[in-house]
Amino acid sequence: MQWGSRHSQLFFFLSTGVGCYAREVLVPEGPLYRVAGTAISISCNVTGYEGPAQQDFEWFLYRPEAPEAALGIVSTRDTRFSYAVFGPRVAAGEVQVQRLRGDAVMLKITRLQAQDAGVYECYTPSTDDRYLGSYSSKVELRVLPDMLQVSATSPGPRGRQAQTSPTRLTVHEGQELALGCLARTSTQKHTHLAVSFGRAVPEAPVGRVTLQEVVGLRPDLAVEAGASYAERLAAGELRLGKEGAERYRMVLGGAQAEDAGTYHCTAAEWIQDPDGTWSQIAEKRAVLAHVDVQTLSSQLAVAVGPGERRIGPGEPLELLCNVSGTLPPPGHHAAYSVGWEMAPAGAPGPGRLVAQLDTEGVGSLGPGYEGRHIAMEKVASRTYRLRLEAAQPGDTGTYRCLAKAYVRGSGARLREAASARSRPLPVHVREEGVVLEALAWLAGGTVYRGETASLLCNISVRGGPPGLRLATNWWVERPEDGELSSSSTQLVGGMDQDGVAKLGVRPGGGPVSVELVGPRSHRLRLHSLGPKDEGVYHCAPSAWVQHTDYSWYQVGSARSGPVTVYPYMHALDTLFVPLLLGAGVALVTGATILSTITCCFMKRLRKR
Ligand SMILES: *[C@@H]1O[C@H](CO)[C@@H](O)[C@H](O)[C@H]1NC(C)=O
Ligand SMILES: *[C@@H]1O[C@H](CO)[C@@H](O)[C@H](O)[C@H]1NC(C)=O
Ligand SMILES: *[C@@H]1O[C@H](CO)[C@@H](O)[C@H](O)[C@H]1NC(C)=O
Numbered sequence: 001m002q003w004g005s006r007h008s009q010l011f012f013f014l015s016t017g018v019g020c021y022a023r024e025v026l027v028p029e030g031p032l033y034r035v036a037g038t039a040i041s042i043s044c045n046v047t048g049y050e051g052p053a054q055q056d057f058e059w060f061l062y063r064p065e066a067p068e069a070a071l072g073i074v075s076t077r078d079t080r081f082s083y084a085v086f087g088p089r090v091a092a093g094e095v096q097v098q099r100l101r102g103d104a105v106m107l108k109i110t111r112l113q114a115q116d117a118g119v120y121e122c123y124t125p126s127t128d129d130r131y132l133g134s135y136s137s138k139v140e141l142r143v144l145p146d147m148l149q150v151s152a153t154s155p156g157p158r159g160r161q162a163q164t165s166p167t168r169l170t171v172h173e174g175q176e177l178a179l180g181c182l183a184r185t186s187t188q189k190h191t192h193l194a195v196s197f198g199r200a201v202p203e204a205p206v207g208r209v210t211l212q213e214v215v216g217l218r219p220d221l222a223v224e225a226g227a228s229y230a231e232r233l234a235a236g237e238l239r240l241g242k243e244g245a246e247r248y249r250m251v252l253g254g255a256q257a258e259d260a261g262t263y264h265c266t267a268a269e270w271i272q273d274p275d276g277t278w279s280q281i282a283e284k285r286a287v288l289a290h291v292d293v294q295t296l297s298s299q300l301a302v303a304v305g306p307g308e309r310r311i312g313p314g315e316p317l318e319l320l321c322n323v324s325g326t327l328p329p330p331g332h333h334a335a336y337s338v339g340w341e342m343a344p345a346g347a348p349g350p351g352r353l354v355a356q357l358d359t360e361g362v363g364s365l366g367p368g369y370e371g372r373h374i375a376m377e378k379v380a381s382r383t384y385r386l387r388l389e390a391a392q393p394g395d396t397g398t399y400r401c402l403a404k405a406y407v408r409g410s411g412a413r414l415r416e417a418a419s420a421r422s423r424p425l426p427v428h429v430r431e432e433g434v435v436l437e438a439l440a441w442l443a444g445g446t447v448y449r450g451e452t453a454s455l456l457c458n459i460s461v462r463g464g465p466p467g468l469r470l471a472t473n474w475w476v477e478r479p480e481d482g483e484l485s486s487s488s489t490q491l492v493g494g495m496d497q498d499g500v501a502k503l504g505v506r507p508g509g510g511p512v513s514v515e516l517v518g519p520r521s522h523r524l525r526l527h528s529l530g531p532k533d534e535g536v537y538h539c540a541p542s543a544w545v546q547h548t549d550y551s552w553y554q555v556g557s558a559r560s561g562p563v564t565v566y567p568y569m570h571a572l573d574t575l576f577v578p579l580l581l582g583a584g585v586a587l588v589t590g591a592t593i594l595s596t597i598t599c600c601f602m603k604r605l606r607k608r
Helices: 002-015 087-091 227-234 571-581 583-607
Strands: 024-026 032-035 040-047 058-062 070-075 095-101 104-109 118-123 136-144 148-153 167-172 177-185 192-200 212-217 223-225 238-243 247-252 261-272 278-294 301-305 309-311 317-324 334-344 352-357 363-365 374-380 383-388 397-408 414-421 425-429 435-442 453-462 469-477 490-495 501-503 512-518 521-526 535-546 552-557 563-565
Touching: 024 136, 032 040, 032 278, 040 095, 040 118, 040 136, 070 095, 087 095, 104 118, 148 261, 177 192, 177 261, 177 278, 192 247, 192 278, 212 227, 212 238, 212 247, 223 227, 227 238, 301 397, 301 414, 309 317, 317 334, 317 397, 317 425, 334 374, 352 374, 352 383, 363 374, 435 535, 435 552, 435 563, 453 469, 453 535, 453 563, 490 512, 490 521, 501 512, 521 535
Parallel strands: 032 136, 148 278, 167 278, 309 425
Antiparallel strands: 024 040, 040 104, 058 070, 058 118, 095 104, 118 136, 148 177, 177 247, 192 212, 192 261, 212 223, 238 247, 261 278, 301 317, 317 383, 334 352, 334 397, 352 363, 374 383, 397 414, 397 425, 435 453, 453 521, 469 490, 469 535, 490 501, 512 521, 535 552, 535 563
């Protein structure tokens, strides 16, 4: 206000072109309140002067007990200006005048003392032709005792005053770190407190440089986070609240390994000067706690039992998995999943999933285990059991338990924080010891086009449990460009262990029938044989056993030798045309054709 009106007065002088300048010396409006032991800077500038641009300044103090006595503090032109009370402090740099411009300076006192209270006068020696305007200006400084207190409160809801040595806190990764700070001031004047929580890396010396702000409450009550914590504040993972008149509480959720360190609370006291600007008049810091973050990966461990297993086929297989470590209980902040993997003996890699329980406790079976009777359950707080109702020889392999720990990050999404695999647990399931053999042949030896080809397959079985059942498939390999290739092997038909027939694709496209003609004797019939049915056929029987859980599993298989099917043309057909020409010629021609076909076919067979 005052500055504004003075300014317009000055502007009036200048604009009227009178050419007379009025010197004016300006210091901030008082009274200023500052706290003993802290620093103060008082600015002073001069306008409307004549003479050199480089003006000199002298600072004086009038103490309340002797308001008439001017004590020289410091001057820009005379190093011997200071009175005895200020001499040593000026010499030590604790009191100094700093030039900002030719016509502006700053008086700085780094550690205010109680006897520094009083009226400060900034005086500018005249360089003007005429004596006009003001040559000095005054501001009052009042020195307040230091009433700011900062300390740690225990993290409990009550917030008791903590012991003097900083506590050591351990939080689990993903959990919440809550720290309390008590900050109060009993300064008589109205002041605001700014409270800031900071972190210094473990073992690092603490200072402004090493201390990284986490979050702070500004004098205007705005909550702001340090640069690297802004995202977590925005996500609601980091919070700062004031509880009651003097308690402040910081909550940092989703603790990460990088959150470890020494936490501090810094309280700053701010006062509003008469000119409206806010000045910090005191600052104090207290150590809140040394915080360790226990990562899940450093803790999660998995053990399996009960050791190497040897069981017979059809017997139940039970494996236990214990998850251990100092882990947070499953709940809002942490979740776990446990599964079993199996690698067949000698197979590389971590194996394939058998069964697992997800973070919600929902079980699922791995690919290839869908039809099996398998249970995965939690039998104790940290013990999980895998049970295969009826083991099969194919279950032989090494089993590992795989546990994963998750923490709930910002946005309530689960993030995998750690995983651990147990040592391998070997499991052996005895083979059934079934020996299968298959003998296949073409009934009648030769077959002509248009007739039905009957292929028979006799199976012999040795060993195996009672109730063993047989299934058989018939396969054909077709000549491609005169060559037989196994890639063209096709299923023609078959019968499963329940006696249900299944049909594949017949090369010639006609009807197929499969049936059981004896207890261990299967038959495949290809009706209305055509030239496209030519090929090498075989039967592939398999032996099956049904377990108590009603699942079937294969205990043996075999493959018969090859059976060649060549649909001959009828001799009559080949003879029909030549007969018209003459029986003698016809007989010779027919015999030649017949022997050619036979010869070529035999050659083809030999080529195999
Ligand atoms: C001169 O000092 C006064 C009081 O400290 C301040 O408000 C003003 O901005 C200063 N003027 C200049 C030009 O520095
Ligand atoms: C798993 O924990 C249970 C109970 O805590 C214990 O009896 C069992 O021996 C443990 N098994 C393994 C393999 O560590
Ligand atoms: C095939 O089995 C049937 C009936 O089981 C039997 O009569 C026949 O002699 C067997 N044939 C051969 C070649 O083993």
